[in-house]
Amino acid sequence: MMLKYQTIETPAGPLTIVVGETGAVRAAGFTTEIDELLPLIHPRLREQATPVDDVGPxxxxxxSYFDGDRAALGAVPVEQRTDGSFMAHAWQVxxxxxxxxxxxxTQFAELAGRPAAVRAAATACARNPxxxxxPCHRVLRLDGSLGGYRWGTPVKQWLLDYEAE
Known part of the structure; x- marks a missing residue:
């Protein structure tokens, strides 16, 4: 088994997508550096990665998402694994x-069924591969400010502005 990856140009910057054998996304980020993405994949899902011209659907x-179909990403399968059950549930939520x-x-922690676990909810965002x-970019600080984003707050702001249109 081997991972495949492709970098596509987007209005928010280059996006590298790493998929497994089934075509499910195992890592993705606004970078051209595969070495920034592979460590984010759970060790049981991590394999050697090969660049390809097209990672498929x-x-x-x-x-389609960047062409205006804001709901297109909901159909993209992902394969995330963690050693903690809350984080796995939080990613699903x-x-x-x-x-x-x-x-x-705070709202995200409530949606995930653990209203007091705001810090754990933030950790789920930070560790999202x-x-x-x-879409961890859709989670904000209580005052509505951006908070952090692994790929930079300008990318997070661009995505939020694009989705608000």
Whole structure:
């Protein structure tokens, strides 16, 4: 088994997508450096990665998203693994946050069923290996400010502005 990856140009910057054998996204980020993405993949899912010209339906769905179909990413399969059950659940809940409807870390913790676990909810965002597809960019600080984003707050702001249109 081997991972495949492709970097596509987007209005938010270059996006590298790493997929497994089934075509599910295992890592993604606004970078051209595969070495920034591979360590984000759970060790049980990490394999050698080979560049390809097309990672398949994921690339097409991603282009549809950037061409205006804000809901296109919801159909993209992801394969995330963690050693903690809350984080796995939080990532699943994060995928249900709709474009144009960001939530605060507090609201995200509530949606994940653990209202007091705001810090754990923030950690789920920070450790998310499949940026864009598990949309951690849609989670904001209580005061509505951006908070952090692994790929830079200008990218996060661009995505939020794009989804709000």
């Amino acid at each position: 994921v690339a097409a769905q991603t282009r 994060m995928r249900e946050i709709k474009p144009g409807h960001p939530v605060t870390y 499949v940026a864009l597809y598990t």
